[in-house]
Amino acid sequence: MKALSVRGDYIMDIIAGKKKIEYRTLKTNYRGPLLMCSTAKKVAGAAPGYAICVVNLKSIQYFPFEDLYYWNIELADVIKPIHMKGQLKLFNVDDDLIKPISRKEFEKEVQPLIYTPKRKRSNKNAILNVFRIVK
Numbered sequence: 656m657k658a659l660s661v662r663g664d665y666i667m668d669i670i671a672g673k674k675k676i677e678y679r680t681l682k683t684n685y686r687g688p689l690l691m692c693s694t695a696k697k698v699a700g701a702a703p704g705y706a707i708c709v710v711n712l713k714s715i716q717y718f719p720f721e722d723l724y725y726w727n728i729e730l731a732d733v734i735k736p737i738h739m740k741g742q743l744k745l746f747n748v749d750d751d752l753i754k755p756i757s758r759k760e761f762e763k764e765v766q767p768l769i770y771t772p773k774r775k776r777s778n779k780n781a782i783l784n785v786f787r788i789v790k
Contacts, residue, residue: 656690656709658748660741663693663701663770669730670708677726683745686712688731690748692741702768705736707761709753733761736768 661677668674669691692706710728717724732755739748756764 656688656748656750656753657685657745658690658692658706658739658741659745660692660694660743662696662698663703664698666691666693666707667701669710669728670733672730675728677728679724679726680722681744682715682717682724683712685745686714688712689728689745690734690753692739692748694741697770697772699770699772701770702736702765703770704738704740705765705768706734706739706748706753707736707765708733709755733758735760736764 659677665674665677689710689712690706691708691710693702693704695704697703709731711731712726712728714727715724716727735754735756737748737752
């Protein structure tokens, strides 16, 4: 199956039904199922470095004013997460790795993979330490 690397939060928006268009600077003649792979960049609320859903690439429209292609997509399936290193363009992934699962199973499988940033330490202690040094 053809695959595409996308920011993890965008993939979560696709699964939630909030994102129907992927903006790209390249076009392709390919139409059909597309495995969505989350980039390795750690974004809160996403599963970095995993392929977690399949979409259908229905059509592509070019908008010259923005110099962008609008890839019209729709969610086809959520899948058992596959650890994957993304690439810059469309790439191929073995179909045997892709296993559709139910939404309930998906939530169980993906939840432990979701990146949650650690809370930043308060600067309050650092400021107090500075005042101690000044005295």
